[in-house]
Amino acid sequence: MNDSWKLYLHYLGISIRAQMQYRASFVMMTIGFFFTTVIEFLGIWAMFARFGSLQGWSLAEIALFYSVINMAFALTEMFARGLDTFPNLVKSGDFDRLLLRPRSTLLQVLGSEVSLMRLGRILQALPIMLWGAHTVGVVWSPGKALLLIGATAGGTCLFVGLFLLQASMSFWTIESLEIANILTHGGTQTAQYPLDIYRPWFRIFFTFVVPLACANILPLNVILQRPGATPLLGALSPCLGLLFLGVAMLAWGQGVRRYCSTGS
Amino acid sequence: MAHIVVENLVKTFEVAERQAGMWGAVRGLVKRTHRTVQALDGVSFELQAGELVGYIGPNGAGKSTTVKTLAGILVPTSGRCEVLGRVPWKERTAHVKQLGVVFGQRTQLWWDLPVVESLELLRDIYGVTAVRYKAMLAELTERLSLGDLLDTPVRQLSLGQRMRCDLAASLLHEPPILFLDEPTIGLDAVSKLAVREFVQHLNRERGVTVILTTHDMDDIEALCTRVIVIGGGRILSDGTLDALRDRVTREHWLILDLEDETLELEDPDAEILRRDGRRVTLRFDPARVPTALLISRLTARYPVRDLFVQNPPIEEIIARLYREQAA
Numbered sequence: 001m002n003d004s005w006k007l008y009l010h011y012l013g014i015s016i017r018a019q020m021q022y023r024a025s026f027v028m029m030t031i032g033f034f035f036t037t038v039i040e041f042l043g044i045w046a047m048f049a050r051f052g053s054l055q056g057w058s059l060a061e062i063a064l065f066y067s068v069i070n071m072a073f074a075l076t077e078m079f080a081r082g083l084d085t086f087p088n089l090v091k092s093g094d095f096d097r098l099l100l101r102p103r104s105t106l107l108q109v110l111g112s113e114v115s116l117m118r119l120g121r122i123l124q125a126l127p128i129m130l131w132g133a134h135t136v137g138v139v140w141s142p143g144k145a146l147l148l149i150g151a152t153a154g155g156t157c158l159f160v161g162l163f164l165l166q167a168s169m170s171f172w173t174i175e176s177l178e179i180a181n182i183l184t185h186g187g188t189q190t191a192q193y194p195l196d197i198y199r200p201w202f203r204i205f206f207t208f209v210v211p212l213a214c215a216n217i218l219p220l221n222v223i224l225q226r227p228g229a230t231p232l233l234g235a236l237s238p239c240l241g242l243l244f245l246g247v248a249m250l251a252w253g254q255g256v257r258r259y260c261s262t263g264s
Numbered sequence: 265m266a267h268i269v270v271e272n273l274v275k276t277f278e279v280a281e282r283q284a285g286m287w288g289a290v291r292g293l294v295k296r297t298h299r300t301v302q303a304l305d306g307v308s309f310e311l312q313a314g315e316l317v318g319y320i321g322p323n324g325a326g327k328s329t330t331v332k333t334l335a336g337i338l339v340p341t342s343g344r345c346e347v348l349g350r351v352p353w354k355e356r357t358a359h360v361k362q363l364g365v366v367f368g369q370r371t372q373l374w375w376d377l378p379v380v381e382s383l384e385l386l387r388d389i390y391g392v393t394a395v396r397y398k399a400m401l402a403e404l405t406e407r408l409s410l411g412d413l414l415d416t417p418v419r420q421l422s423l424g425q426r427m428r429c430d431l432a433a434s435l436l437h438e439p440p441i442l443f444l445d446e447p448t449i450g451l452d453a454v455s456k457l458a459v460r461e462f463v464q465h466l467n468r469e470r471g472v473t474v475i476l477t478t479h480d481m482d483d484i485e486a487l488c489t490r491v492i493v494i495g496g497g498r499i500l501s502d503g504t505l506d507a508l509r510d511r512v513t514r515e516h517w518l519i520l521d522l523e524d525e526t527l528e529l530e531d532p533d534a535e536i537l538r539r540d541g542r543r544v545t546l547r548f549d550p551a552r553v554p555t556a557l558l559i560s561r562l563t564a565r566y567p568v569r570d571l572f573v574q575n576p577p578i579e580e581i582i583a584r585l586y587r588e589q590a591a
Contacts, residue, residue: 007388014385018376097372099337100365101389102357260353261339262277 004107011111019116026117033074033120041066041128044192055197061224062193063132067125068148068215069191072155073184074121080160081115086167091174095259105256106249109167138223147219147234154238155191155215159184161241161248162210168248171255183210191216214240267441267473268311268334273343275304275329275497303329304340305497313440316467316474318488322586326497327477331443334475335365347441361390364434364472368446371430373418379429380414383436390437397436404432407462424455431462442466444476448483460486481578493582495589505578512581512588516555517574518546523567534558542569547576 019026044066048059077084086109089095098108129148138144166180191212195203207213214237222234278298304326311317321327332338333345336352336359345352352359366372373382387397405411408428413421421429427447434442444463448456464487466472476487484491484505491508493501501508518534525542533553534546548558555573562568 003391010385010388014374014377014381017381018374021376094370096332096337097370099356100335100360100363102361102391103389260337 004104007103008107008111012114015111015114016116029117030120030123033117034124035120037070037121037124041124054193057194057197058136060132060135063128064136064220064224065194065216066192067129067132068151068220069155069188069212071122071125071129071152072215073159073188074118074125075152075156076159076163076184078115078118078122080110080163081118082109082112083160083163083167085113087170087174090170090259099256099260106164106252136224139225143235144223147223147238150235150238151215151219151223154219154241155212157238157241157245158211158214159187161245162187164245164248164252168251168255171259187212194220211237211240211244214238265313266310267313267315267348268309268475269344269346270310270330270334271308271344273304273307273330273333273340273345274302275326275333275338275340277301277303302497304333304343306343307494307497307499309492309499309502311473311475313473314467314471315490316463316488317476318484318491319475319477319494320479320484320491320582321494321500325494327494328445329497330494331445331475331477335363335443336360361437362439362441364437364439364442366427366430366434366442366444366447368427368444368449371418371426372433373426373429375419376417378415378417379410379421382418382429383414383433386433386436392437396438400436400438401432404435407465408432408458424451424458427451427455427459428462431459435466439472441473442475444474444478446478446480447476448478448480456480456482463487481582485578493585495586500585500589508585509575509581512584513576514551515547515549515576517576518548518555518558518562519572519574520544520546520562520566520568521570523569527566529562529566531558531562534562 041063044062045059048054048062053059054062089098089109089112095105098105101108133140162180162184166184169180187206187210190198190202190206195206195213195216198206203213206216207218218237218240219234221229222231277300279301281297281299307326307330319327319330329338333340334347334352336347336356339353347359348362350359350362373379374385383401386392392400405414408431410428410432413425413429416425418426418429431447442463447459447463451459460483463474463476467474467487474487476483478484489504491501491503491505492499493508501511503511517537520529520543522529522542522544529536529544531546534548537545537547539545548555559571559573563571
């Protein structure tokens with residue numbers, strides 16, 4: 001296990017060095033990611049400037065929702081980029097090479113590409129998070145801080161799980177299925193707002209099927225001390241993301257087995 | 265000791281047939297038609313430790329299906345397969361630690377990195393100790409003349425240089441078994457010789473068991489004592505090169521350089537295969553007419569400047585074997 005981390009760090013170092021060979025392009029892309037999301041948040045700000053609040057939620061509160069989900073998504077795009085480009089690996093036959101090495105295929109795929117430029121999006125989400133928390137006047141405690149980190153981590157696990165499910169689909173079909181994009185990009189858009197503004201069936205879907213709630217109202221209600229917040233549920237909510245990732249890993253394992261029996 | 269045992273290996277693939285056009289794609293979603301392809305149809309062989317075997321066959325014969333099965337990345341439909349006492353696809357990680365695999369067509373090195381960085385990553389992937397790594401790297405660098413290449417990014421290497429680096433990359437963990445898939449494809453003559461020499465060294469000095477798949481018959485003649493020929497998913501022939509020749513044809517070729525290029529030549533026991541200018545290639549069966557007799561008969565009748573006798577080239581043998589199989 002320990003050895004796997006060492007190997008992953010080795011991959012990481014290599015990936016960073018490879019990207020630093022094209023430094024100018026790295027800087028430009030990072031700045032690009034920073035500004036596209038800044039503009040997105042300006043849009044939300046403009047809406048609140050016009051309407052004041054959204055079903056009782058203030059802009060500063062929304063800022064927390066926005067930053068948690070965006071940070072989770074950016075971390076996923078940064079560290080699970082290899083899963084995003086995975087269909088190419090299968091199509092080109094290079095996945096065979098990963099099977100020929102005595103390591104977990106997932107570790108090798110994740111190691112194959114780390115997209116540093118997503119730092120731009122993380123750098124943008126962080127100040128929004130701090131501003132939001134400050135403006136709302138969150139009374140911080142170690143538990144709350146931990147929960148905020150947990151919410152981001154849970155969201156990241158969930159998105160990695162979605163990426164993993166999408167990647168696993170290429171074991172079954174060579175056609176690129178954009179269904180998962182609806183859930184990843186669409187999910188990010190959705191969970192920028194508290195899930196309780198949506199219709200019940202929508203909320204149920206994003207709580208029990210694709211549990212985006214784990215990086216949304218479940219922990220954030222607790223942090224914001226909203227009425228009706230359940231601290232225990234909030235504290236456990238990051239586990240939902242982890243659980244989802246676990247299920248996705250099972251699907252991946254099935255996919256690899258299928259690949260070995262069909263050879264395509 | 266048998267390193268590799270393959271018994272009655274069968275592999276069938278279900279290939280989805282796609283209809284043309286937009287409507288076809290839509291129909292494909294609802295109802296798929298499948299075609300069954302028999303890639304391996306009862307393949308059996310055994311390889312002893314330290315053998316160097318050529319595994320040849322036309323495209324689609326089942327070569328890569330066999331190699332993929334041996335490598336553990338393909339599960340056969342039925343049959344037995346053991347490599348060093350392990351079933352390849354059941355214990356993937358333990359199994360692949362014992363393998364070196366080189367594909368001539370694609371590199372396993374990281375494209376943007378200097379070669380040495382790829383080697384260091386492979387060291388960690390295979391868990392090679394620092395001491396062994398240092399020793400192997402020194403040896404491989406010397407044997408394959410990698411000195412100047414190690415700090416070069418892979419994308420800047422020539423094909424021959426890249427191949428040498430790829431060989432080094434797949435041997436760092438000192439595997440007892442090596443699969444080479446067309447290792448000389450596209451290489452210039454000098455690089456080909458270097459690769460062959462190195463493979464021979466590995467096999468003879470280090471006792472590495474090698475399976476070589478190739479379309480280059482010079483590779484086979486230079487390296488392999490044993491040749492397995494596969495066609496249509498079945499083994500057509502398995503034995504020494506000489507035995508293969510004997511099985512397919514015992515004919516010899518007599519090549520004559522005549523004094524005069526307009527001369528018509530004829531002999532009841534020999535058939536003219538081709539003629540370019542002064543050079544005539546005849547084929548004959550030494551069992552029907554002794555070589556010495558044929559030569560003396562021809563030189564008595566025709567003005568011959570030079571002559572030599574040879575075996576039909578291996579390409580010819582293989583091509584005939586395939587035709588026989590197809591018929």
